[in-house]
Amino acid sequence: MCVLAPKFIWIGQIMDNSPLVAAQDASITENQNNSDTPIQPSIGTEFDRKIMQRCLHLARRALGCTSPNPLVGAVIVKDGEIVGEGFHPRAGEPHAEVFALRNAGARARGATIYVNLEPCNHHGRTPPCSQALVKAGVTKVVVGMVDPNPLVAGGGIATLQAAGIEVLAGVEEADCRLLNEGFIHRILYHQPFGILKYAMTLDGKIATSSGHSTWVTNYIARQTVHRLRAACDAVIVGGNTVRQDNPYLTNHGQGNHHPLRVVMSRHLDLPTNANLWDASIAPTVVLTEVDANPEFKTLLRHKGVEVVELNPLTPEQVMAYLYERGFCSVLWECGGILAANAIAQGAVQKVLAFIAPKIIGGSNAPTPVGDLGFTTMSEALSLEGVEICAVGSDCLITGYLPKS
Numbered sequence: 240m241c242v243l244a245p246k247f248i249w250i251g252q253i254m255d256n257s258p259l260v261a262a263q264d265a266s267i268t269e270n271q272n273n274s275d276t277p278i279q280p281s282i283g284t285e286f287d288r289k290i291m292q293r294c295l296h297l298a299r300r301a302l303g304c305t306s307p308n309p310l311v312g313a314v315i316v317k318d319g320e321i322v323g324e325g326f327h328p329r330a331g332e333p334h335a336e337v338f339a340l341r342n343a344g345a346r347a348r349g350a351t352i353y354v355n356l357e358p359c360n361h362h363g364r365t366p367p368c369s370q371a372l373v374k375a376g377v378t379k380v381v382v383g384m385v386d387p388n389p390l391v392a393g394g395g396i397a398t399l400q401a402a403g404i405e406v407l408a409g410v411e412e413a414d415c416r417l418l419n420e421g422f423i424h425r426i427l428y429h430q431p432f433g434i435l436k437y438a439m440t441l442d443g444k445i446a447t448s449s450g451h452s453t454w455v456t457n458y459i460a461r462q463t464v465h466r467l468r469a470a471c472d473a474v475i476v477g478g479n480t481v482r483q484d485n486p487y488l489t490n491h492g493q494g495n496h497h498p499l500r501v502v503m504s505r506h507l508d509l510p511t512n513a514n515l516w517d518a519s520i521a522p523t524v525v526l527t528e529v530d531a532n533p534e535f536k537t538l539l540r541h542k543g544v545e546v547v548e549l550n551p552l553t554p555e556q557v558m559a560y561l562y563e564r565g566f567c568s569v570l571w572e573c574g575g576i577l578a579a580n581a582i583a584q585g586a587v588q589k590v591l592a593f594i595a596p597k598i599i600g601g602s603n604a605p606t607p608v609g610d611l612g613f614t615t616m617s618e619a620l621s622l623e624g625v626e627i628c629a630v631g632s633d634c635l636i637t638g639y640l641p642k643s
């Protein structure tokens with residue numbers, strides 16, 4: 240077994256093909272890998288891989304909009320030329336293959352279609368894509384990855400092959416899996432994919448001893464976080480972060496979609512005027528407990544903020560609730576107390592740590608992760624699939640928590 244060293248990317252701006260940090264140009268993406276995905280040998284020709292990257296590029300146009308469905312793009316090629324393209328814009332709308340077939344019209348007959356996820360084989364809100372492809376007369380289907388749902392995996396490919404269509408699967412598979420890591424996690428574990436993002440100084444502080452934290456990182460790093468928000472279904476903070484930072488948690492113009500802003504507060508001892516209560520910018524839900532501050536619940540509801548009671552109010556329950564809402568990717572942008580709870584309860588799978596070359600000191604200044612109950616270094620959670628990149632003068636370390 241080969242143990243990979245962390246990958247270093249030295250660039251002025253993050254160029255990542257994951258939904259979490261969306262690159263605008265497929266040609267500048269890097270091959271990525273996560274702990275679920277062994278490094279694949281290159282499958283298909285260079286042309287196949289280039290067209291599959293085009294599918295991923297198209298799929299990214301719907302970042303943050305498709306849950307509980309995946310991000311999918313499709314490209315139809317005939318005689319070496321693209322004759323049709325499409326992507327899945329949101330749940331309930333036709334799938335990417337259908338848009339590409341409409342775009343290609345009669346030119347689809349005898350053509351090859353590329354799609355980053357195995358065509359569906361079941362009647363959902365839309366008819367099966369496998370049958371639409373058979374009907375359209377395509378002769379070859381190039382697939383990025385098979386459907387992760389163990390109950391249907393391979394069914395779409397089997398239907399195509401039974402109809403005499405040639406199928407090539409696994410082209411750019413690592414990138415295809417990365418783009419849909421939230422969707423895959425949701426299907427396999429019945430929970431949204433949790434991402435913990437934090438920004439800290441070189442001496443490991445996320446705020447000063449007084450709680451002041453704007454800004455730890457530089458402008459490019461903050462823009463990267465705004466893109467990350469646009470790619471996620473929800474972003475979560477705790478009551479202390481609302482009291483200390485009064486955040487907006489929006490995409491600040493870095494995407495087409497604002498995540499649902501989620502506040503976890505047991506006591507509802509929160510400011511009456513907070514940026515998060517302005518529901519005209521983006522929706523907010525406050526998750527709290529049954530007995531907490533009834534007057535404040537009424538005030539929030541009058542402002543158009545949703546209030547939901549969960550008993551007990553824990554990260555685990557919150558993820559179960561967000562799963563029921565159909566979410567794939569959830570961003571934890573909280574401080575250390577809540578982050579430690581979220582990690583301990585399995586609500587975090589991926590970590591993005593921004594590190595600024597600043598020293599603030601302060602023995603009581605908060606750190607990114609509170610008490611996990613560990614007493615020896617051998618208990619430390621060692622991230623897997625680690626990548627390190629420069630973000631201007633700051634640094635971003637990304638990795639996956641080991642599965643417990």
Ligand SMILES: NC(=O)c1ccc[n+]([C@@H]2O[C@H](COP(=O)([O-])OP(=O)(O)OC[C@H]3O[C@@H](n4cnc5c(N)ncnc54)[C@H](OP(=O)(O)O)[C@@H]3O)[C@@H](O)[C@H]2O)c1
Nearest residue numbers: 437438445452477478479480504505506573574575576577
């Ligand atoms: N640099 C960064 O990346 C970054 C990001 C976020 C925050 N911060 C800083 O971090 C500090 C706040 O961190 P924090 O960890 O104290 O606050 P936090 O992220 O707001 O989390 C703690 C709060 O979450 C609420 N909560 C609800 N259910 C909980 C549960 N089951 N377990 C734990 N908490 C639960 C409680 O709110 P109630 O008290 O209202 O009940 C609790 O006070 C601030 O100084 C802020 O500026 C920095």
